[in-house]
Amino acid sequence: MSDPEGLPPERAGLLRRQRFRRPAAEPAGRPRQEPPPPSAPRFHVLAMGTAWRSEFGGLNTLNRELCQALAAAGCRVVCVVDHASEPETADAASYGVRLLVSPAGTVARADLPRGFVPEIVIGHGRVTGHLAEAAAAAFPRSRRLHLVHVAPDEIDPFKDVGGADRAGYSAQRTAREVALGRTAYRVVAVGPVLHGRYATEFAPLQAAPVLRLDPGFGDDAQARTPPPGTSWRVLLFGRAEESRLKGLDIAARATALAARRRSGRRARVEFWVRGAPPGTGDELAAKLRDWSGDRDLPVVVREFTTDPAELAADLHRASVVLMPSRSEGFGLAGLEGLLAGVPTLVSAPSGLGRLLAESLPADEAADVVLPVGSDAGRTAEDWARAIEFALLDRDAAFARATALRARLAAHHTWPAAAAGLLRSL
Incomplete structure (x- = not known):
């Protein structure tokens, strides 16, 4: 050499x-x-x-x-x-x-x-x-x-x-x-x-x-239950300025489709985005409504934050977390959703999506790892069906999320990742 x-x-x-x-x-x-x-x-x-x-x-x-x-x-x-x-x-x-x-x-x-x-x-x-x-x-x-x-x-x-x-x-x-x-x-x-x-x-x-x-999934998974109330939040979080890369248009359209199909029921589906640059919340909210195709979709935008308490509260209030990135080296936002025990959907092109596909049986992986293709309409439809399924029985969806994290934590932990890295040195 x-x-x-x-x-x-x-x-x-x-x-x-x-x-x-x-x-x-x-x-x-x-x-x-x-x-x-x-x-x-x-x-x-x-x-x-x-x-x-x-x-x-x-x-x-x-x-x-x-x-x-x-x-x-x-x-x-x-x-x-x-x-x-x-x-x-x-x-x-x-x-x-x-x-x-x-x-x-x-x-x-x-x-x-x-x-x-x-x-x-x-x-x-x-x-x-x-x-x-x-x-x-x-x-x-x-x-x-x-x-x-x-x-x-x-x-x-x-x-x-x-x-x-x-x-x-x-x-x-x-x-x-x-x-x-x-x-x-x-x-x-x-x-x-x-x-x-x-x-x-x-x-x-x-x-x-x-x-x-491979980042760890923790080893202290605790069962979570759906948040109370009649505001069912679909959450996307992370830096939102790269909207196409992060798939905000896909998330907005899919949430609107799912919300429309659940209209007239007791709960109201809302789309929440945490991650707008300071002073851009109104502009982003307007774009999200345009992308959704439904001007009546309840959209709430919050600025990006690094406060762990605020992020934990966002996750605790969420019924579903989305990470529909068109490309993502790994996808720590999706990992945070999984760690919080919230039903989480991640994109197949992401590193996290690939890791889940490697670690889970094909039928289980298909429930949480979704395709993101060039046909935005078809992609949004796929994600809308997955959102609907998670909202159909939230208790069951949260139970599945807890079981999923426990399965992943049995094989992917930070202690194991650190030990493997040290052995290579």
Whole structure:
């Protein structure tokens, strides 16, 4: 194997030796293992995030969960963030994670806790990958992991790129991911869709196999019952500015169809969207009514928030959660719905949809993983029928959601994901 581009000779040699003697990651679905005692850290891990809360969507959510899982597995973990409030610092500390505030994302030895020398440095895509690259260079014996969260060539066709040439835009973004990944110790892809894509992307580079990290479904599933009252909410949440990518038009049309078929019954079906950029709620609500084809559909829009209490309350009030994304590297919004025990429908093209299809019998997967095709009318009809089925007997739908989470949690947990990642190093 040729020296990785841009590395000093001694670091390139270390990287080659490490890759040669390290085994590939084990497949998902492995049994859980007891973590080592906290008094014997396995690695000193430096994770480059942007915030402890999920201020920028899935990246911070995944980084936070991974940091917590690595700490629970016996690692000493420091997470670099742009800012942190006292409650956030205390929350991280309760999981054994030390937050290091650095607005510029730089890390100096003097900033780190006494005795902490990074052995593993984690960067997330193009967002913090370059910061992880700089930090790893400052600690030559460290190994850098490059986590990829998105596939530009898959999501950019559905995004507003501001008049730029879409092909060139995607090519530049993909090239940046590859450049950061080729000099990393290992590339780690989140979920099956991204793993499959980046395994192909890195094939010509003679790099070590791309690892796969499947987020966990938790192990504390509790039975939920439908929310009381006669306002039955169909909820879509997440950043809503990329409306076509996130399938807001599909969700609006499908909810309208389901609501119309249930008209005259005791409960009223409402469509709720949590995720509008500040000051755009009225504009988005008008678009949703247009997309729905039913001006009488009750539509409520709320601005994007990172407040865990608000998000938990939204989920607690929901009768159904939708994630009809036309493309999604993984789909943490759908995962949040499943974790909350709410009947949740996810798109087949998403990484979460693929993971569910892999993990469940075909008939069970078909109840929660729905197609998203080029025919928007047919797609909306498929989703409308699934919404109707969930609302037909909400008690039964919530019971199915609880059983589904328990089945998934038996095979996909954050402790198992952290253990598998550590074994690969």
